[in-house]
Amino acid sequence: MNFARSLSPVLITLALSVSALAEDTLTFRYNDAEVTKTGRVIANAESGVILETPDNMMWPILADDLIASKQDATEFAPLDKKQLTEKLLAELPPGFEVHETAHYLICFNTSKAYAYWCGSLYERLYRGFVNYWKQRGVNLVEPTQPMVAVIFDNKQNYAAYGKEELGDAAGSIIGYYSMHTNRVAMYDLTGVDAARAQGSSQRDIARINSILARPEAAYLVATIVHEATHQIAYNCGLQVRLADNPVWVSEGLAIYFETPDLSSSRGWRGIGEVNRIRLPQAKRLVQRPGGQLIASLLVDDDQFRKAETALDAYALAWALNYYLLKRYPDAYANYLKHLSERRPLHDPPREERLAEFQRFITSDLDAFEADFRKVIAGLR
Ligand SMILES: [Zn+2]
Structure with a gap:
């Protein structure tokens, strides 16, 4: 019997400390295979650890999949x-x-x-x-x-x-x-x-x-x-890899920047233009009466993954980012700074997202949603 396997995975996890001055060698199950990687543990929780390897890969490892670990005093060095x-x-x-x-x-x-x-x-x-x-x-x-x-x-x-x-x-x-x-x-x-x-x-x-x-x-x-x-x-x-990033932020931002600019060899004129691919869908959604579009978008990440709702969710995420960056640029920048201080494996409860949005952007979500709908509906 493998000695390491007989140890409780939780005990192994707790023995790993997050240290910049040490290298961690972990053996773990990954995609049904057993692999051993050396790097540094950048996050550590009861549920598992995240190992960063010198090639800048990050390996999320569940506590149950961790088989063995050791730490030595070699300084972690990213590949040049x-x-x-x-x-x-x-x-x-x-x-x-x-x-x-x-x-x-x-x-x-x-x-x-x-x-x-x-x-x-x-x-x-x-x-x-x-x-x-x-x-x-x-x-x-x-x-x-x-x-x-x-x-x-x-x-x-x-x-x-x-x-x-x-x-x-x-x-x-x-x-x-x-x-x-x-x-x-x-x-x-x-x-x-x-x-x-x-x-x-x-x-x-x-x-x-x-x-x-x-x-x-x-x-x-x-x-x-x-x-x-x-x-x-x-x-x-x-943004921070593998930290809790609300999907409406990640996807909405990526769409906000995606407008291609192939005309210039130096600048990038497309940033922040109305996204022609997403606008019709976004307009349909904001003009449909009833419902709380924003509250649902903030909290429910699954709508981006389900085929039936994904296109709506992406369009709305673009529209909300567009609106925030035009109407609330400072507040939104502060909110993003706040999100960028998050660390992986320390996800706040989902319900806190609404309170955070209210703290950084607006305390009156109803008035905010009414204006958001009006502005997006009026875009040409
Ligand atoms: Zn994306």
Whole structure:
């Protein structure tokens, strides 16, 4: 019999202290396999722990799944850019290359031009995002490690990579951000054969831009930007990975920033524009009489996950973020700062969300909802 297994998992958990000056080696069950990882425990509760590994992955481990642990006095050190690049190339299927930009490692097995196009889009989004918050008194931090994007040449290879995390849904989602790996993953949306498009000249990149600037591609590009926004928010300190983030905040913010701007090579003009994809749905909802739209949105995260209600919930989350950022920018910034002080595994009870919203934004929720409905209904 394995000695470690005979110990109560709770006892093992309590023995782990959260310390920056130590490395933790944990053995635990993960997706039906037994794995051993060395990193640092960044959160610790009776329900389990979260281990951060040097590649910036976070492993939520239930107390029941923890098999053994030890701590030694080695200082935890995140991988530097070169080490991270090597690890990514060793992990990904053969044929991948890495394109490095100021804040990103773009791993790709499609055309160089597409990787460069994405790198440029991401850097512009990053600058736009950071400046947007700076102007509103929210100073974000530089990511501790480069952010990683993985771009596959085609949908099949991408779906195979995403299967472990998303199951069969990977095939129907065109890109995603993972809080576990901290990476975004997607596939080349141009459908241009990589073998025939090996260049990365300005002309090649301009060609990709013109393919993706077509109206029918707007939704695809919006998704790429949306997922990249989640990644930036979690890497620049606006949000905390695996902490209690109300879904209306995370999703509404990502949609607020997703309006693609392919016209400029420097700025990002799209931030805060009315979202044409979500507006009709949002208008229908605010014009339907009765119900407490906001109270339900604040508290009920499940509506984002259920197929029948997800589109409504996303549209409303966008509308509420839009309204708050236009009408209550300071109060909302303070509320976001408050949320960013949360730590994983310390989720407040759901009911507190209403009281918090009332504390930071408005004490009169009924009047707030009436004005919100009027403003959104009047948007053109
Ligand atoms: Zn999202």
